[in-house]
Amino acid sequence: MSPVSASGTWPSGMVAATxxxxxxxxxxxxxxxxxxxxxxxxxxxxxxxxxxxxxxxxEKTGRPADDKRLTQARRAIEKASRLLRGSxxxxxAPAPGQSGRNSSPTVTTAGxxxxx
Numbered sequence: 001m002s003p004v005s006a007s008g009t010w011p012s013g014m015v016a017a018t019x020x021x022x023x024x025x026x027x028x029x030x031x032x033x034x035x036x037x038x039x040x041x042x043x044x045x046x047x048x049x050x051x052x053x054x055x056x057x058x059e060k061t062g063r064p065a066d067d068k069r070l071t072q073a074r075r076a077i078e079k080a081s082r083l084l085r086g087s088x089x090x091x092x093a094p095a096p097g098q099s100g101r102n103s104s105p106t107v108t109t110a111g112x113x114x115x116x
Contacts, residue, residue, distance in 0.1 A: 011098040
């Protein structure tokens with residue numbers, strides 16, 4: 001049975017787990033160019049999301065329909081970038097002094113989204 005779902009995509013976390021299993025969490029430096037490209041895609045998604053949020057705010061329509069899906073995609077891309085760079089930081093733990101569930105603005109640095 002193939003791990004690919006009926007929609008033609010890999011289940012969440014399957015790609016990351018496969019990379020870790022095959023490379024023991026470490027990937028050759030030759031993949032940095034791919035990580036750079038993924039970071040550019042994540043930045044492009046950020047721009048799209050901010051544009052949609054600005055429009056929704058101006059129209060007072062609430063959260064854009066695609067916001068959750070785009071956020072999940074951006075996080076997956078950032079995780080893939082970290083894996084390709086060989087980083088073992090999971091970035092899921094809140095920063096010291098942060099609860100992890102906060103309405104404060106977020107900042108993305110080194111592929112990790114943190115509360116500002």
